[in-house]
Amino acid sequence: MIRFVLLALIILTARPAAAVSLEMNGVFTQGGIIMGRTDPGATLMLDGKPVRVGTDGVFVLGFGREAAPYAELVVRGPDGSEQRRTLEIARREYQIQRIDGLPQKYVEPPAEVLARIRRENAEIRKVREIDTDRAYFAEGFIWPAKGRISGVYGSQRVLNGEPKRPHYGIDVAAPAGTPVVAPAGGVVRLAEKDLYYTGGTIILDHGHGLSSAFLHMQDVSVKVGQELKRGERMGTVGSTGRSTGAHLDWRINWFDVRVDAAVLVPPME
CATH class of the missing domain: 2.70.70.10 (Glucose Permease (Domain IIA))
Structure with missing residues (x-):
């Protein structure tokens, strides 16, 4: 019985963490604004800088007029799971x-x-x-x-x-x-x-x-x-x-x- 309990504990501990959720909506372009949602309690980093995540998982971020063509977004769930996204930012022509x-x-x-x-x-x-x-x-x-x-x-x-x-x-x-x-x-x-x-x-x-x-x-x-x-x-x-x-x-x-x-x-x- 003791061995069974230990074995069950080892299996439970070794189980991989569930992937943290990440939803984003908006325009991925220079001047764009993105609104999204992740798991409550998650942390978010855009190009190494923290982004506020609400208690309900809601967040917003934006890209300037001369934003670089790529940005790295990292989200870490409260359970330690992590998701990385390379965001492609479209270039715009201006008047x-x-x-x-x-x-x-x-x-x-x-x-x-x-x-x-x-x-x-x-x-x-x-x-x-x-x-x-x-x-x-x-x-x-x-x-x-x-x-x-x-x-x-x-x-x-x-x-x-x-x-x-x-x-x-x-x-x-x-x-x-x-x-x-x-x-x-x-x-x-x-x-x-x-x-x-x-x-x-x-x-x-x-x-x-x-x-x-x-x-x-x-x-x-x-x-x-x-x-x-x-x-x-x-x-x-x-x-x-x-x-x-x-x-x-x-x-x-x-x-x-x-x-x-x-x-x-x-x-x-």
């Missing part, structure tokens, strides 16, 4: 516009506002470091405003021969005063009416480091710390900051990785 002969004041901001720009950018970076555990993003996204698409992710201007920072949002041209709503639930982390570049600006935290920014708004009707539901009104379209016409510039970040908001929603009706 490049060259404009020469511009007065220099339109190429670089005046020196007297540089301190203000640095201060505002530091606050935005701080907000984008927030890593909350509630996965608002998992409910899905809707368009925050309706209108003509006038600018796309990844496009870039070369002014007087100098490449400027790429455009990381999607622009929705609409009349000033057009309502802007939360594309998904979240917590307001920044609500400013007059930033130098972006004018009326809101940053909405969707959880796990995924955040939306809404730029050039005419009215900002929410406050920092306010929790919003998908579809709840936040303000209106405007042309504040450095803007040449009424539109909403909607941007998505996964921490400091700038991803493409357009991959989260269907084509504009």
